[in-house]
Amino acid sequence: MVFFLRNKDKKTIVDCEYYIHEGEYLEIRSVIDIMNYSDFLLEHLDRKEEIIKRFYELQELRGWLWESFFMEKQNTSEYYDEVFDILFKLFSDTADEFGLYFVTD
Numbered sequence: 001m002v003f004f005l006r007n008k009d010k011k012t013i014v015d016c017e018y019y020i021h022e023g024e025y026l027e028i029r030s031v032i033d034i035m036n037y038s039d040f041l042l043e044h045l046d047r048k049e050e051i052i053k054r055f056y057e058l059q060e061l062r063g064w065l066w067e068s069f070f071m072e073k074q075n076t077s078e079y080y081d082e083v084f085d086i087l088f089k090l091f092s093d094t095a096d097e098f099g100l101y102f103v104t105d
Contacts, residue, residue, distance in 0.1 A: 001084065003091045005058075006101040011036045013100065014058050018087055025075040026083055030061040044098070054094055061087070 005014040014037075016030040032055055041051055057064075066075070069083065088104075095102035 002105040003087060004103040005091060005095055006103060007036060007040050013037050013040055016061060020077045020080060026080060028062045028065050030059055032059050
């Protein structure tokens with residue numbers, strides 16, 4: 001599953017891939033497009049602290065998965081739906097909060 005956050009011009013700001021690696025464990029790859037993110041931030045400087053904090057969290061999703069979510073449990077595919085729901089809510093809430101488009105693929 002891929003989660004995208006896009007701006008009003010439909011340019012991708014965040015591209016986050018969530019998948020089961022080799023059928024065994026969950027993995028996340030989250031990339032922020034620096035050009036589109038920078039344009040978005042410059043257009044919303046009045047909210048810069050909120051934006052920087054939230055997009056830092058989105059960039060660090062892999063660390064959250066391994067260092068927080070699976071801190072005290074084994075990373076297995078049985079948690080796919082639970083992590084999916086968390087990611088879906090995070091991306092949906094971010095889109096709503098900052099006037100972005102949330103797209104999945």
